[in-house]
Amino acid sequence: MPSLSAKIPPISFSDLRRRAISGDLTGRELRDYFAPDDAKTKPFAPAFKLTDLVDKEGKRPTARTVTRLYFAAESGVAPAPGGVTRSRGGARSTTAAAAKMRVLAEGDSWFRLPNLSWPTSYPDDLVDVLRKAYEIPGVAMWGAEIGPMVTTQKKNYLVPLGSGLYRHFIFSGGGNDVLASVGEHVKRRDAPGTNPVDANTFIKASFDGAIGQVIGHYETLGGHVRSVVNPKATLYVHGYGHARPRPGGEYIGSKLEVLGFDATSSLARKIVAAMVDRFNVRLKSFTAVQNAAHTDYKIVYVNLRPALTAATDWNDDEIHPSDAGAAKAAAVISEKIAANTPSA
DSSP states (O other), X not given: OOOTTSOOOOEEHHHXXXXXXXXXXOHHHHHHHEEEOTTTOBTTBOOEEEOTTEEOTTOOOOHHHHHHHHHHHHHTOOOBTTTBEEXXXXXXXXXXXXXXXXXXXXXXXXXXXXXXXXXXXXXXXXXXXXXXXXXXXXXXXXTOOHHHHTTTTTHHHHHHHHTTOOSEEEEEOOHHHHTTOHHHHBOOTTOTTOBTTBGGGXXXXXXXXXXXHHHHHHHHHHHHHHHOOSSOOEEEEEOOOOOOOOXXXXXXXXXXXXXXXXXXXXXXXXXHHXXXXXXXXXXXXXXXXXXXXXXXXXXXXXXXXXXXXXXXXBOTXXXXXXXXXXXXXXXXHHHHHHHTSOOO
């Protein structure tokens, strides 16, 4: 068996691409050939670059190309000796997954985060935890937006659903419009007509319009799921949680500070919570309307907010659950799946 301290050899870009697509890279090779590209990383969408161990062969691959290649490589990381792979948080999976219930998952970074621990460590996502109990294919991806997911990328879930293998379909979408929209839809701290004791007075009317667009995409999603008849899959949707702004936080805190708020204040947290609450109200109403109008299939609304109330439930990036939070949120989803699975 080769030593874990053995030096990773250089590789050509063409060989890296071939091995990444074929799932022939080890976890260590993934870390040695790819690195986070901080200059190109955006909210909800980490980017990657090639390290000096990769011979680019005179080519200049874009950050988008390298990031897609990284994602392909991560999806098929070669097993370690003994047929066991290790995901974020040290969770183990084996070929025993074949005996698990199949669940389809499509969504954003709450369902798929990079498998990185250097130099930035990403926490477990919800699917990492759910894979301990279910067989879930790698469809979701960080940075995914709900509009493209239900239009140009709809085959990502329609093809698997059409295979007849999935009776449960969990979906995560709209986070960009809710958690990442603070700078666009929140008024300044000193704006006329606002009241520090009422967080809702700081939320612009434009936010309700943005939520309406998101719900429109969920209606499209519902129509797609209804179109698959063999079998009819139960659709599960969630509305995220009360994210915690931090001083200088890239996604929420810094945007609130530009608007004159103290990111650590109770008011700042209440504004974010109010925005998340509005989305949950609309999402829950959507499921009720859909279930009343279409009795031949079912949508289950999953409220994750009560599971993510402690500071330790949130990662230090502000908008993702921590390992502990992901475990709690995944448990809520798992309970909903169990409640909607006929007993044998």
